[in-house]
Amino acid sequence: MVVVMGIDDSLAIKRQVTKYLHVLDVKEKVHLSVCFTEVLPTYVEGMTLCLNTSESEPYKIIRVRINAHLEPIQRTLVLAHEMIHVRQFARGELRVNSKHKVIWKGKTFWTVGGSRTASPWEDEAYQISKFIVKQNPIASKASLASAGKHR
Numbered sequence: 639m640v641v642v643m644g645i646d647d648s649l650a651i652k653r654q655v656t657k658y659l660h661v662l663d664v665k666e667k668v669h670l671s672v673c674f675t676e677v678l679p680t681y682v683e684g685m686t687l688c689l690n691t692s693e694s695e696p697y698k699i700i701r702v703r704i705n706a707h708l709e710p711i712q713r714t715l716v717l718a719h720e721m722i723h724v725r726q727f728a729r730g731e732l733r734v735n736s737k738h739k740v741i742w743k744g745k746t747f748w749t750v751g752g753s754r755t756a757s758p759w760e761d762e763a764y765q766i767s768k769f770i771v772k773q774n775p776i777a778s779k780a781s782l783a784s785a786g787k788h789r
């Protein structure tokens with residue numbers, strides 16, 4: 639289930655999200671909401687949260703927030719990046735127990751602000767998003783050099 643909010647062209651975004659989830663082979667049950675929001679600080683392009691409070695729930699409830707001020711091409715890149723975090727949460731590879739405790743493939747990390755170099759889940763998201771946007775003709779025109787501000 640995918641719900642898109644806060645953007646006029648929600649159908650196109652939903653199609654794009656669905657395509658990415660297919661390319662990424664996400665088969666797990668996910669209730670995914672993608673919210674475009676004006677209230678993120680300008681330096682945060684996007685973020686993904688898993689809202690489940692216990693492991694026993696039958697599906698993952700995942701919320702993606704995307705900065706509403708992004709240009710369409712940059713938005714495509716950020717969406718791809720966040721969909722990789724969706725996959726990480728859906729598969730249970732990435733879990734966040736509290737604001738500063740992250741469990742990645744069974745290893746515990748403490749992060750303050752999610753520094754990119756110290757976060758293997760970010761490394762994976764950056765690497766795979768570069769790969770999947772190549773398959774998307776809209777995004778292939780975009781420079782990947784600036785794609786360093788989302789978490």
Ligand SMILES: [Zn+2]
Binds near residue numbers: 719723760763789
């Ligand atoms: Zn990220």
